[in-house]
Amino acid sequence: MDFDFTPEEEAFRDEVRRFVAENHPGTETPDPGAMKKWCEKLVERRWIGFSWPTEVGGGGGTVLQQFILKEEMSAARAPSLGFDFMGLTWVGPALIRWGTDQQKRRFLPDLLNARSLWCTGYSEPDHGSDLGSLQCRAVREGDEYVVNGQKIWTTLAHRAKWIFMLVRCDTDSSPSKVRGITCLLIPMDSPGIEVQPIVSLTGVHSFNQVFFKDVKVPVGNRLGEEGQGWRVVMGALAHERSGISEATEKVRHLEDLIELARGSRKNGRPALEDASVRRKLASFQARISAMRLNGVRHLTRQLRGEAPSTETSINKLLRGSIEIEMSELALGLQGSEGQCEGDWQARSLNFHGTVIGGGSPNIQRNIIAERILGLPKD
Amino acid sequence: MNFGFSEEQELLRQQVRKLLDEQCPMNEVRRLIETPEGYSRELWKQLAELGFLGLLIPEEYGGAGLGWVDQVVMFEETGRTLFPSPLISTLLAASVIGDIGSEEQRRRWLPVIADGSRIGSLALLDQADVWSTEGVRLTARRRGDTFVLDGEKPFVVDANRADLLVVAFRTGGDDADLALAVVDGDVPGLEVTPVPTLDRTKCLGTVRFDDVQVAAQDVLGAPATAGPAISRVLDRGAAAVCAEMIGAAEAALASTVSYAKDRIQFGSPIGRFQGVKHPLAEMYTDIESFKSLVYYAAWALDRAPARVPLAVSEAKAFGSLAFSRIGIDGVQLHGAVGYTEEYDIQLYLKRSKWARPMFGDEDHHHDRIASLGGY
Numbered sequence: 001m002d003f004d005f006t007p008e009e010e011a012f013r014d015e016v017r018r019f020v021a022e023n024h025p026g027t028e029t030p031d032p033g034a035m036k037k038w039c040e041k042l043v044e045r046r047w048i049g050f051s052w053p054t055e056v057g058g059g060g061g062t063v064l065q066q067f068i069l070k071e072e073m074s075a076a077r078a079p080s081l082g083f084d085f086m087g088l089t090w091v092g093p094a095l096i097r098w099g100t101d102q103q104k105r106r107f108l109p110d111l112l113n114a115r116s117l118w119c120t121g122y123s124e125p126d127h128g129s130d131l132g133s134l135q136c137r138a139v140r141e142g143d144e145y146v147v148n149g150q151k152i153w154t155t156l157a158h159r160a161k162w163i164f165m166l167v168r169c170d171t172d173s174s175p176s177k178v179r180g181i182t183c184l185l186i187p188m189d190s191p192g193i194e195v196q197p198i199v200s201l202t203g204v205h206s207f208n209q210v211f212f213k214d215v216k217v218p219v220g221n222r223l224g225e226e227g228q229g230w231r232v233v234m235g236a237l238a239h240e241r242s243g244i245s246e247a248t249e250k251v252r253h254l255e256d257l258i259e260l261a262r263g264s265r266k267n268g269r270p271a272l273e274d275a276s277v278r279r280k281l282a283s284f285q286a287r288i289s290a291m292r293l294n295g296v297r298h299l300t301r302q303l304r305g306e307a308p309s310t311e312t313s314i315n316k317l318l319r320g321s322i323e324i325e326m327s328e329l330a331l332g333l334q335g336s337e338g339q340c341e342g343d344w345q346a347r348s349l350n351f352h353g354t355v356i357g358g359g360s361p362n363i364q365r366n367i368i369a370e371r372i373l374g375l376p377k378d
Numbered sequence: 379m380n381f382g383f384s385e386e387q388e389l390l391r392q393q394v395r396k397l398l399d400e401q402c403p404m405n406e407v408r409r410l411i412e413t414p415e416g417y418s419r420e421l422w423k424q425l426a427e428l429g430f431l432g433l434l435i436p437e438e439y440g441g442a443g444l445g446w447v448d449q450v451v452m453f454e455e456t457g458r459t460l461f462p463s464p465l466i467s468t469l470l471a472a473s474v475i476g477d478i479g480s481e482e483q484r485r486r487w488l489p490v491i492a493d494g495s496r497i498g499s500l501a502l503l504d505q506a507d508v509w510s511t512e513g514v515r516l517t518a519r520r521r522g523d524t525f526v527l528d529g530e531k532p533f534v535v536d537a538n539r540a541d542l543l544v545v546a547f548r549t550g551g552d553d554a555d556l557a558l559a560v561v562d563g564d565v566p567g568l569e570v571t572p573v574p575t576l577d578r579t580k581c582l583g584t585v586r587f588d589d590v591q592v593a594a595q596d597v598l599g600a601p602a603t604a605g606p607a608i609s610r611v612l613d614r615g616a617a618a619v620c621a622e623m624i625g626a627a628e629a630a631l632a633s634t635v636s637y638a639k640d641r642i643q644f645g646s647p648i649g650r651f652q653g654v655k656h657p658l659a660e661m662y663t664d665i666e667s668f669k670s671l672v673y674y675a676a677w678a679l680d681r682a683p684a685r686v687p688l689a690v691s692e693a694k695a696f697g698s699l700a701f702s703r704i705g706i707d708g709v710q711l712h713g714a715v716g717y718t719e720e721y722d723i724q725l726y727l728k729r730s731k732w733a734r735p736m737f738g739d740e741d742h743h744h745d746r747i748a749s750l751g752g753y
């Protein structure tokens with residue numbers, strides 16, 4: 001048990017701090033030009049894909065250095081590490097794990113050089129939580145698959161160059177319905193793909209429906225073997241769940257919430273004099289610390305060579321409840337002001353997406369109960 | 379950064395687990411808590427011989443010279459089996475002596491604690507539920523070289539079985555006038571009244587001081603060191619209780635999971651129903667998160683003193699809430715058998731009610747987190 005970072009890791013932390021001090025564009029969400037510049041600087045340092053092995057062109061950092069990198073970037077409220085969150089968080093690791101040499105050479109350089117943009121095609125209108133029953137079909141014809149079907153909730157499909165996609169290759173006669181699932185990597189400009197926007201409750205167009213009509217995909221674009229897609233996606237989902245459940249963002253939100261409380265009044269008195277407000281804030285703090293430490297705990301498993309797995313459902317669950325309760329407290333503190341548009345209002349709405357995305361809380365509870373505690377499947 | 383136990387620690391866990399499984403399984407726990415002393419002197423001796431009573435005591439005073447992370451491993455196991463003993467009290471009393479005692483005082487008391495011949499406890503607070511030096515109200519009079527104590531300390535853990543008590547009192551109005559002294563359990567004028575407890579694996583008593591004389595040589599530490607020493611031992615106490623809470627919570631979860639797999643209703647194990655399996659998943663999530671917080675606090679106790687207060691408060695606040703819920707849900711998910719004397723789950727429920735206020739409940743620790751965080 002040792003919670004200290006090594007001198008080398010601390011030196012790296014200083015390096016990140018210096019970098020941010022010199023290169024912070026002054027906002028977390030810079031305009032495209034400034035964002036491009038920011039990414040170029042990150043690429044120069046090889047901080048995009050920093051923990052990927054050097055053999056595939058990654059930065060060769062440890063997962064702990066990557067943790068430090070993210071923590072410092074977040075503490076400084078710097079822009080994100082590249083544009084391609086999905087590509088970097090799960091598509092890249094899946095390619096490293098399952099890709100052929102040729103696929104690695106083809107896809108990883110763009111990811112590492114901030115030239116990629118991936119979207120993820122899992123969900124279908126009739127197959128959400130029950131992902132294993134998905135129906136989008138791929139039929140092999142010679143050296144190609146012909147894909148027909150529909151995906152939905154596909155975030156960024158309207159901008160992505162590639163889709164990380166699950167299809168079914170069997171005709172559903174197999175006893176285990178996940179057996180025929182296969183992972184394909186498909187260019188979004190392929191003939192036969194049509195993207196239709198869906199506007200979210202925040203009024204923003206971030207996700208889509210995607211229709212596939214006789215879309216031809218070379219067999220070389222299959223990731224893993226035919227019928228192995230379920231294993232590919234289980235790993236990818238673990239990366240997704242840990243990636244979207246890091247404590248860093250919550251630490252920032254809690255800082256904001258404490259500031260909000262500092263400036264608010266409750267029953268005519270400063271809100272921070274109200275014991276229930278302070279205790280709620282403190283309980284968020286304790287839970288966020290637990291998330292951070294859980295994250296570190298899972299990383300040290302990865303240092304020992306274990307791939308992320310079901311344990312990532314723990315932080316996904318914590319994150320969901322913390323987010324919802326935090327925005328409820330924020331709006332409560334604002335009182336009538338809470339009826340107007342603002343940051344916390346946006347968050348209180350956005351949380352509804354992030355809590356469901358990557359698998360709903362009920363699904364995380366099922367995973368923990370069935371796969372960790374060994375209870376019977378429902 | 380390494381979030382794992384060492385091989386030695388895993389071995390320690392196995393040894394303690396094996397010993398408790400063999401010597402103090404649940405039927406023995408149930409038998410012991412019916413006895414007047416409430417624990418087994420026999421087993422206490424055995425723990426001493428195996429070196430388990432002095433894990434934290436430095437080697438030169440007869441202990442093993444290990445750290446809090448090791449101690450947490452042991453407490454997880456004693457918590458798991460609800461092992462009834464004055465272990466935590468004794469260890470905390472020793473820790474105060476080790477913390478601020480003089481060389482002579484350490485030599486006098488630490489070896490006899492490590493070898494099992496003396497049991498210790500803390501009698502610090504006279505205001506229940508003020509878990510800070512402010513809770514120390516007992517004021518001593520000076521009589522020549524000695525202090526004289528008149529008053530009462532409520533809710534002293536293991537008061538009935540302690541051979542020595544580390545007592546906190548005041549010699550004046552300032553915090554600098556706080557004092558700590560070791561008082562013999564059978565000194566004239568000291569009277570212990572046991573108080574029946576909800577969790578009968580734990581003992582409480584009221585300690586009355588009636589003209590009890592404390593010799594100068596029994597007063598611990600230089601002037602003005604007692605206050606900080608009290609704060610430190612309150613944090614160590616919270617950490618110790620947290621470690622036992624982990625073990626107990628895990629055992630409660632394991633027992634409920636196994637019941638949910640066995641019990642058939644509507645033609646299916648009840649563990650198939652989400653109304654059953656989802657609370658179990660929440661328990662697991664809470665326990666894993668609680669462990670992360672407690673291990674970090676234990677490491678801080680060993681290596682990073684400045685981080686202890688916040689780390690301990692985050693752990694105890696989180697754990698007090700989580701374990702209370704685990705106790706309640708654990709019983710509920712057993713149905714009516716959960717309400718019986720016979721099933722062990724009720725013992726864990728009672729332990730959760732013991733642990734929650736011990737060294738501060740979630741309100742206390744949330745308040746402290748807020749103060750430490752400047753809000």
Ligand SMILES: Cc1cc2nc3c(=O)[nH]c(=O)nc-3n(C[C@H](O)[C@H](O)[C@H](O)COP(=O)(O)OP(=O)(O)OC[C@H]3O[C@@H](n4cnc5c(N)ncnc54)[C@H](O)[C@@H]3O)c2cc1C
Nearest residue numbers: 120121122123128129153154155353356357358359360362
């Ligand atoms: C903001 C956002 C972005 C997303 N981005 C993508 C993306 O890029 N790519 C992609 O493929 N998908 C994406 N999704 C889809 C997401 O993965 C699904 O929404 C999610 O898996 C749930 O599926 P569903 O919406 O069909 O809900 P359903 O599965 O219909 O669930 C509805 C409700 O029923 C509950 N429920 C369902 N089954 C069970 C069960 N067995 N036990 C208990 N409760 C159950 C759920 O918890 C939920 O509350 C995104 C979703 C959101 C909100």
